[in-house]
Amino acid sequence: MEKFNVFASKLIPEAExxxxxxxxxxxxxxxxxxxxxxKAAGPNSMVANATGCMEIISSAYPDMxxxxxxxxxxxxxxxxxxxxxxxxxxxxQRKGKIDKGHINVIAIGGDxxxxxxxxxxxxxxxxxxxxxLYLCYDNEAYMNTGIxxxxxxxxxxxxxxxxxGKSVPGxxxxxxxxAGIAAAHNVSYVATASVxxxxxxxxxxxxxxxxxxxxLIHIFAPCPTGWKSQPKDIIxxxxxxxxxxxxxLYEYQGGVYNMSLDLxxxxxIKTYLKIQGRYRHLTDDMINIIQEDLNLRYDWLKxxxxxxxxxxx
Amino acid sequence: xxxxxxxxxxxxxxxxxxxxxxxxISAYPITPQTHIVEHLSxxxxxxxxxxxxxxxxxxxxxxxxxCGMSAVGARTFTATSSQGLALMHxxxxxxxxxxxxxxxxxxxxxxxxxxxxxxDHSDIMAERDIGWVQIFAENGQECFDLTPLCFKVAxxxxxxxxxxxxxxxxxxxxxxxxxxxxxxxxxxxxxPPFEPQxxxxxxxxxxxxxxxxxxxxxxxxxxxxxxxxxxxxxxxEALESLEKEIGRKYNIVESYRADDADVVMVLLGSLVETCxxxxxxxxxxxxxxxxxxxxxxxxxxxxxFIAALGNIPVLGICDRSxxxxxxxxxxxxxxxxxxxDSEKRPIICEYMIGIGGRDIRVQEFEQMFMQLLEVxxxxxxxxxxxxxxxx
Ligand SMILES: Cc1ncc(C[n+]2csc(CCOP(=O)(O)OP(=O)(O)O)c2C)c(N)n1
Ligand code: SF4
Ligand SMILES: [Mg+2]
Numbered sequence: 001m002e003k004f005n006v007f008a009s010k011l012i013p014e015a016e017x018x019x020x021x022x023x024x025x026x027x028x029x030x031x032x033x034x035x036x037x038x039k040a041a042g043p044n045s046m047v048a049n050a051t052g053c054m055e056i057i058s059s060a061y062p063d064m065x066x067x068x069x070x071x072x073x074x075x076x077x078x079x080x081x082x083x084x085x086x087x088x089x090x091x092x093q094r095k096g097k098i099d100k101g102h103i104n105v106i107a108i109g110g111d112x113x114x115x116x117x118x119x120x121x122x123x124x125x126x127x128x129x130x131x132x133l134y135l136c137y138d139n140e141a142y143m144n145t146g147i148x149x150x151x152x153x154x155x156x157x158x159x160x161x162x163x164x165g166k167s168v169p170g171x172x173x174x175x176x177x178x179a180g181i182a183a184a185h186n187v188s189y190v191a192t193a194s195v196x197x198x199x200x201x202x203x204x205x206x207x208x209x210x211x212x213x214x215x216l217i218h219i220f221a222p223c224p225t226g227w228k229s230q231p232k233d234i235i236x237x238x239x240x241x242x243x244x245x246x247x248x249l250y251e252y253q254g255g256v257y258n259m260s261l262d263l264x265x266x267x268x269i270k271t272y273l274k275i276q277g278r279y280r281h282l283t284d285d286m287i288n289i290i291q292e293d294l295n296l297r298y299d300w301l302k303x304x305x306x307x308x309x310x311x312x313x
Numbered sequence: 314x315x316x317x318x319x320x321x322x323x324x325x326x327x328x329x330x331x332x333x334x335x336x337x338i339s340a341y342p343i344t345p346q347t348h349i350v351e352h353l354s355x356x357x358x359x360x361x362x363x364x365x366x367x368x369x370x371x372x373x374x375x376x377x378x379x380c381g382m383s384a385v386g387a388r389t390f391t392a393t394s395s396q397g398l399a400l401m402h403x404x405x406x407x408x409x410x411x412x413x414x415x416x417x418x419x420x421x422x423x424x425x426x427x428x429x430x431x432x433d434h435s436d437i438m439a440e441r442d443i444g445w446v447q448i449f450a451e452n453g454q455e456c457f458d459l460t461p462l463c464f465k466v467a468x469x470x471x472x473x474x475x476x477x478x479x480x481x482x483x484x485x486x487x488x489x490x491x492x493x494x495x496x497x498x499x500x501x502x503x504x505p506p507f508e509p510q511x512x513x514x515x516x517x518x519x520x521x522x523x524x525x526x527x528x529x530x531x532x533x534x535x536x537x538x539x540x541x542x543x544x545x546x547x548x549x550e551a552l553e554s555l556e557k558e559i560g561r562k563y564n565i566v567e568s569y570r571a572d573d574a575d576v577v578m579v580l581l582g583s584l585v586e587t588c589x590x591x592x593x594x595x596x597x598x599x600x601x602x603x604x605x606x607x608x609x610x611x612x613x614x615x616x617x618f619i620a621a622l623g624n625i626p627v628l629g630i631c632d633r634s635x636x637x638x639x640x641x642x643x644x645x646x647x648x649x650x651x652x653x654d655s656e657k658r659p660i661i662c663e664y665m666i667g668i669g670g671r672d673i674r675v676q677e678f679e680q681m682f683m684q685l686l687e688v689x690x691x692x693x694x695x696x697x698x699x700x701x702x703x704x
């Protein structure tokens with residue numbers, strides 16, 4: 001974040017390695033995340049993509065959006081496929097069969113492909129310490145199949161498999177802590193990011209790619225279609241998620257947690273919830289539950305950051 | 314020149330993989346395949362084999378990682394069995410559709426439940442339709458010899474498809490046999506370095522695994538089907554050059570004393586050797602019995618099989634796995650349908666044998682042959698015979 005002032009937008013490469021003309025909905029934040037990702041990663045990159053919205057909208061033959069080598073195998077295995085790419089590149093370079101020079105291997109999965117069905121493959125790849133950056137774009141549900149809940153869907157959000165009903169008011173469970181799970185693997189680098197903070201995100205991508213070993217970036221990427229929100233509100237939502245503390249931005253490296261933003265206070269969660277159709281049914285009690293949970297988590301994270309920084313000294 | 318070693322078939326197979334100068338291996342343990350990948354990881358960790366060994370957390374990831382390895386152009390190997398093969402199922406379809414020439418050794422084993430580590434063919438027969446080239450080795454020597462063949466065929470630019478080497482779990486995998494090793498020069502001469510037709514390369518970005526919209530999906534599948542059918546000729550060619558290299562002759566359809574036979578047995582895998590003893594015993598008594606078997610299972614060598622049968626009037630077909638609820642079990646189903654268009658349709662009797670490691674002895678094959686000879690006289694086929702099952 002210290003580099004924010006020098007990281008003027010002029011310094012960002014103009015080349016679009018994730019080309020416009022893909023089939024994402026208007027206001028799709030995950031597509032924006034991929035665009036930023038490749039601007040930061042550059043052409044010396046290779047992508048393994050999990051099944052999901054981003055795979056579908058970018059690869060309908062013959063209209064490919066990808067300016068870097070890209071492979072899609074299935075839904076739950078992007079981490080394993082990327083692990084294979086990394087191993088393959090390593091041995092072929094060692095044997096002089098392909099040019100030497102670092103290649104960024106990047107795996108991309110949605111929240112469903114990462115938090116749920118792909119968690120095992122992800123854990124395996126992280127545990128093996130493979131030189132791969134895993135990017136999870138989190139739009140908080142299985143959007144590609146019609147907005148079903150995932151374990152990344154927050155409590156009370158209405159989805160097609162956690163509908164706001166008369167006796168169950170939407171999602172029953174709190175969101176799984178993906179970045180925490182990755183950090184528990186003691187990997188080289190973990191960060192959270194939001195599409196509303198593109199410079200921060202791109203800096204994190206660059207930092208991750210400059211670090212050897214396995215890395216994970218969890219980017220918050222609202223989906224207007226699934227959240228029943230206006231495309232024009234998407235960046236605002238991505239910003240409010242950070243400013244309310246429901247999706248704090250931080251980094252984890254070498255056992256130390258660092259908050260990416262120094263927020264003097266947290267905005268009330270209500271401002272964030274009220275512009276999303278998926279929360280239309282919320283009562284004040286429910287909003288309080290969300291507020292209390294996020295306060296606890298936010299304080300815990302800040303405490304973790306302070307403690308780990310102290311320990312590191 | 315070539316030297317003979319008394320060695321376990323799995324170890325010989327692993328040595329053969331190493332002598333193929335494999336680049337990358339992804340693996341997950343399962344009995345009775347495990348000795349292969351254990352041995353390869355020893356080679357790698359001792360610095361004897363310059364390859365990447367990726368000990369993944371599941372077979373699903375083993376096949377997924379193998380796709381990644383092969384996609385960048387690495388000569389890629391994995392091995393599995395039974396539940397492991399079943400867990401790979403989803404990804405097995407992707408490997409050929411992405412045209413990735415991964416080679417996989419499958420130590421054939423029963424599928425749960427009830428759980429059984431013993432040999433039959435239920436694992437591979439459940440994967441008949443995955444689009445891989447599939448071949449059967451009947452003993453350790455064949456495991457050793459056919460490994461380089463698999464890489465040669467899979468990586469051939471006319472094929473560019475993955476290939477499975479099947480062999481019976483325990484019966485072959487754990488058997489210590491005298492195996493004639495090729496020299497490294499023979500390997501290098503027989504198997505050229507892998508030159509992928511397509512690979513992921515940052516200097517020339519390409520896309521693998523795009524969405525198949527209705528306008529192209531059918532054509533993509535048709536092309537894949539044709540590529541698999543066309544691989545038959547390449548297998549034949551590779552078997553011929555194998556013979557030139559080491560002097561052993563293998564065929565996509567093998568016959569044993571079948572030329573003048575009144576009845577023949579069809580079976581896959583290592584039980585062929587037991588069956589051969591039965592044939593020899595009966596031949597000594599003047600009974601005209603023999604064996605005809607497809608060694609290549611996918612693509613199914615229909616014409617060659619029909620030609621090998623000639624005018625034989627009675628056929629026994631052995632299955633080693635169930636197709637629950639079907640009219641016929643897998644091998645019988647395949648062969649009966651292949652023979653339907655043939656002008657010379659023999660009488661066919663079906664046998665279920667060797668399920669979940671159930672022993673089958675020479676005498677039982679002899680009894681089956683006697684039955685077939687009787688069928689030849691009566692002219693009437695028998696219902697499916699479940700050999701040795703207790704009620
Ligand atoms: C094994 C398997 N199960 C289910 C599916 C169906 N499926 C495809 S994409 C998808 C949801 C993807 O959700 P997520 O990972 O969150 O990505 P998003 O679509 O939201 O971008 C599902 C359930 C599948 N392709 N494969
Ligand atoms: S449904 Fe959501 S995530 Fe999917 S393309 Fe549309 S906006 Fe993007
Ligand atoms: Mg999602």
